[in-house]
């Protein structure tokens with residue numbers, strides 16, 4: 001297609017992309033690099049340095065040094081606020097350029113890239129406002145008695161050096177959901193973006209330097225799992241925050257057990273979207289379709305299991321099929337595109353394999369069911385019916401545009417079906433009965449419940465998973481506290 005990217009995008013791509021260590025852009029110590037591809041046409045778009053364990057050592061030592069010297073953690077909170085705010089302003093002025101990089105690197109439609117980028121900017125500004133609101137508690141009264149007086153309080157301190165490991169499905173947003181609160185709390189960061197999508201992290205880092213974040217406070221290492229492993233094992237890293245698959249999350253827990261590093265995990269999901277007979281169909285049909293098809297299903301909280309009450313089941317499934325047939329699959333730069341390509345050949349094959357297994361296990365495809373990987377990794381929106389809860393397509397995270405639809409009779413049945421999963425990240429509920437909405441929200445085992453809408457994240461709302469969808473929360477006050485340690489101080493007073 002004839003989309004012309006901005007000159008700064010062309011210039012950025014042609015750069016030699018290096019590692020950011022201690023405020024300097026450096027080659028990897030062993031000279032290795034790797035190629036980055038556009039999933040919409042398989043073309044190489046850039047070459048980035050491959051950080052070795054020696055580079056991890058250098059970056060961690062620079063972060064440690066900056067933290068221990070207090071160049072950032074010791075800065076006046078409002079000065080940190082101003083720098084973070086300036087960072088957001090600078091990024092905002094480059095939103096067209098950054099969104100082009102996200103489309104080229106990840107494949108997502110440009111409108112989605114812009115939405116995700118705007119979320120990220122909101123997160124910086126929200127956490128920038130927290131630097132002087134790191135509040136502890138006064139607990140003096142608990143200890144006073146027997147004629148003795150104590151003044152006791154808690155305080156929150158930055159946790160130290162944090163290793164932040166990112167997935168490929170939302171590169172810009174997953175960078176900021178971790179880095180913004182970590183910096184606001186006063187931590188020094190070493191970030192490891194995903195090997196499939198390393199580019200926006202480099203732009204974010206370049207802009208952070210321009211905004212005035214001091215050398216060593218934000219380091220970025222492009223590399224693969226081995227780079228992540230070296231970071232996780234490093235003795236001078238105080239905390240790991242990881243977003244990615246549940247299987248790698250478990251490896252990280254094992255690796256961190258030797259020195260009991262603090263850990264936050266944002267992992268996979270198989271989230272239910274529940275449609276009751278009394279819902280507003282005009283709202284619910286497009287919302288349930290986009291719950292799974294946004295970003296081609298490559299969303300951790302994608303509503304990949306659809307449960308529809310029997311009274312509206314046929315009408316709803318026809319509506320979903322009609323709506324989804326109209327969703328254009330194509331290059332993310334085409335303004336009509338609603339589903340871009342999957343990220344890679346591996347992901348394309350994985351989605352295809354699940355679809356074949358669904359068919360072999362007896363499920364029926366009512367729309368889609370195949371893709372085209374001749375140019376890029378495009379897969380059609382796919383809806384399965386005749387689902388048995390034991391089928392792989394009903395249990396495992398596919399991370400593609402594949403929906404498994406099931407009919408249910410009543411609230412008890414749907415709660416039991418919805419909770420029959422190892423995951424617990426998100427859930428959607430569509431009903432006009434407020435009592436039913438509250439009842440389902442209370443009974444669903446997941447970290448997030450959306451009623452009469454699906455997904456969407458806000459700076460102030462904690463986000464995270466029950467069960468094997470993760471540990472801890474990002475965003476909101478909890479997302480900030482995740483980068484702090486709590487200290488209790490108790491002072492015995494003489495009178």
Ligand code: NAD
Pocket residue numbers: 165166167168169170174192193194195223224225226227228229232243244245246248249251252265266267268269299300301397399425465469470
């Ligand atoms: P992944 O687990 O394969 O990789 C994630 C990151 O971890 C990459 O940067 C990778 O290089 C690194 N990594 C891999 N092995 C490692 C190891 N042993 N030690 C340290 N680092 C290692 O995940 P992915 O395929 O990039 O992303 C898709 C997964 O992420 C899906 O399961 C999705 O649900 C999940 N995800 C979750 C959320 C959430 O907020 N819960 C958000 C986005 C994605």
